[in-house]
Amino acid sequence: MSADVLPYTVKPHPITGLYSGKFGMWLFLASEVMLFGAFFSSYILLKFSAPSEGAAAWPTHDERHLSWVVAGANTLVLIISSVTMVMAWLSLKGNNLAKGRLFLGVTAALASLFLAFKIFLEYIPHWHEGYTTSHSVFFGLYYTMTGLHGLHVIGGILVMVYFIGPGSKLWRSDPEYYTNRIECTGLYWHFVDLVWIVLFPTLYLMN
Amino acid sequence: MSLKAFHVVFVIVSSLLTAGFGLWAIRQWSVRGDFVSGMVGIGSFVGCAVLLWYGRWFLRKLKGVSWL
Amino acid sequence: MSVRRLSWRTIVVLVGSVGSTWLSTSAFGQGAGADEAAVTIDGEYGYGLPPDVSVHGHEIDRLINVLHLFGFITLVGWTAFMGFCLVRYRQRPGRGATYKPRIKPVHIYFVVFIAVFELILDIGFSNPVLATAKQKLPTEKDRPIHVRVMAEQFAWNFRYAGPDGRFGRVGPQHVDQVMNPFGVDPDDPNGEDDIVSGELHAAVGRPVLCQLSSKDVIHSFSIPVMRVKQDVIPGMRIPMWFEAASPGTYEIACAQLCGNNHYTMKALLVIHDSEQAYEEWLASKAASELDDEEFDEDEFED
């Protein structure tokens, strides 16, 4: 059964007011909330069960040697990328594919910039300074949580590149369907950015 | 909830973050007195203002789009 | 109608199966049997609960018995109702089902009854027992026997404070599997007279207060005859207590999968009939440890 025969792939369902893709994306994001929620809960539990002194003690803000300036810049990059993501969707809604693809491209570029900052200005220098995954529980969690977030960013980039390239063929046959897909991508991307907005103060700022 | 609604939530959370980050950086500056902290703090407050202004613009522009 | 005849036979089998399961128990004799143990374990062991030699264990036994009585009655009532329906309301020609029979709200009473019953059990029975078992640790007034228990793959180690009544400091860096399983700090004077044993000794009339810790993985300290069990978690020190009511030699088991030889992780619990006998054992143990040390020094001199 191909998707075009199924109802509500494009048009919203009268009760939920959502088309199936958007509904599915929200459910997926709910499970993502649980996934990241589990990591944050682990962070809290491990932090409060850590001994107050000794090698296993939780590092204070100064002992972490994380660059909050770079991370702050990265936060700015992600906030801007969310804005461009919405602009891409708006352009498509205004029936302008070229502009939509351009904004999608900008979003993907910003996401890549985020990753580049993360890898070259944070991960690699840190690792060489000896703050590896086995350094402490804090750094283990730091790499795990930011790494998982990074994987989500990579996933987002791949999806965007797909919709700029081969995925955009859908526009010719069904522009509304294509716009809907971009909206779903936008929902995902906003979620990824929100995760970072929570991660940033937790890992970089709070003591 | 459409992308419009989620974007509004996002802008609100972002402006809260920038405001909080600004306060944090200013406090850091008051303790250490370093130039970077102070500048980042001011920049962050400016960012917060920009976000709020942008949010208002966004709401006006998307009056016709559904929240669902 | 072959369907009907077969169904009748099925009912008979249904009812009979529980009985036949029970009957077949006697068809198979004793299994491989226990290996000849060097120590005789006291008490009669069989299909029911093992002997209870503790002061507080009967409370747990009573709770278990009440629950099983309740469960048994419920199950019998339930099965009887089902059996009645299966026989009485089988499909027969000329008689159909009643579309929506008016049933008195017995199921509501049933659910309410269960709720109340469970609440009584939880608050009235379980909580006081739990509080005694886990929270009301014996105080110095009760003159408890203090024991440090260290679990490791696949052995239990017990440590008594010795004549000075103080335990020495421990640290993982001091651990020597044979000579110093606890990792007692050799520089700490409190630890010099600590007595380390592979068996847990105690006396009737004195509560035993154990502090459980583990060297490696999670174990579970279980003494079935005392009705106590407590997980031993690395990185934590968890207190657990019991008081023996009668003397004898019993078994301590590990109840949490802790590796390949989990099943061999057994220790003996020896309950002396008097405090004096216990003190004697303690003294002899202390003397033998001293002997060991002297023997070692002799070796060094050679």
Added chain:
Amino acid sequence: MSNEADHHLGFWRKYVFSTDHKVIGIQYTITSLVFLLFGFSLLMLMRWQLAYPGREIPILGKFLSESIAPGGVMLPEFYNSLGAMHGTIMVFLGVVPLGVGGFGNYFMPLQIGAPDMAFPKLNMLSYWVYAVGGLIMMTGFFVPGGAANSGWTAYPPLADIATLGQTVWLIGMVFLITSSLFGSVNFIVTIVHLRARGLTMFRLPFFVWAQFVTAFLLLLAMPPLEAAGILQLLDRVAGTSFFMPEGLVISGVHQVGAGGGSPILWQHLFWFLGHPEVYVLLLPAMGIVAEVIPANTRKPLFGYKSIVYSVLFLGFMSFIVWAHHMFLTGMGTTMSTFFATTTMIISLPSVVILTALALSLYKGAIRLTVPMLFALAFLPMLGIGGLTGLPLGLPASDIYLHDTYYVIGHFHYVVAPGIVFGLFAGIYHWYPKVTGRKMNETLGRIHFVLSFVFMNMVFMPMFFQGMAGVSRRLYDQTVYTHGSAVQDLTVLSSWGAWCLGLAQIPFILNFFLSIWKGKAVDANPWQATTLEWAAPSPPPHGNFVTQPVVHRGPYEYSVPDRSDDFFPQHALAES
């Protein structure tokens, strides 16, 4: 309608990488049945060691490699692998994929009158991720050190320091979790969006409700396990110490790693999934039983609405009972009491559902067909499982019974004679819909009677063993005096298990032979009312010849003043 398009699909697209929910459902069913059989074989092997410790395994012993069973006698590490893999395979590769992936995929869209799942490609992906995850898990048997051997609960630090098989297990788990995530999103959207016209939520068959709640449980409970799995994987491969505290001395070697982790954290994350997982196993089977019973008593299900509200309440409550698996981890009495109370509360909706199912028999016209026999057996068996959960849910009696054979008996009564019987009922009930032929009645009855007797013979002795104080997961219980006193029960249980294995032969024969030899039947052989019987057997691509419109509730049997004793949901009222 799309039959022509159907013909254009090649073999691969039609049978292997199909996006048709029915083909995917069959793929899930076959795969999970194979895994169930395999997991059961592992158990039969284990039972030999338990019954006759230290004796050579007959026949098979000669074929096992020297590294796991020298001289045909299995080593403890092999025994532990078998235990861990039996649990994992049965739960994650057998019962859940059968109940949700198999039955849910095939019959949920049919019962709501949908042409397919909402996301057909995602559905296909879900199956293939599951299959790959299963294969990865199987490769564990071939890595050095054997498959995972730290129990299916994989408690660290033991699992952190276990052999390579544990890493393979974790990677497999991540795949399985991802698969169930895709599936659950698909199920929820399908149930909410693709219902036929007139099919309101309170006209849904209970099976669909059960799948709906199950999907929510999978969606929200699986991610914490995924997080836990990732953390444990990193502990094993990246040198972190999330679950390892400071100062461990493993095999006499002082670990000088960072430490600072908490072994309890794993248990919280694991059981946060673990308890909802019980309902993920149970609800599809309960849904099947709720379909089979009205169809064979010829009267409406008793208290449909109260059952539906109960299942919703059950789903919600299952998220706040997890720590009753952890009463002995040294948690405070306040915490214990809280979780004991929630555990008592969660037993109530189950009581409501079971009571309603039993009361459905009252004043019916009961047909003892094979699916009905299995459904009937489900009720008391689940009852035993539930009642024996009570002593385990109260922290005081749990002190004694925790981690004994009593626990094994308890949850196996829920899963094996309970849930598996429910699933068997589903197979016999819906087989005519999938193949257009009925399964053989006589073979089915033989299968039922033997399974029923031997199931009880396997699991009933475990309660007595547990009461005698025998710990679970013991390679040889005769080392303990209280263990050797009840060794004959172990022998009895083992013989029960082997006979239970033999008792599945009639089923396997029946399953395959009936595809060709079974009695050909029309679209509605049981004269049932729900929508799947409105479609032809087997349903074509796109399911329904004409889109059904629903006029009434799901269980309208023996409606007064009608000639037929059933009134299908889609049938127009007689004027």
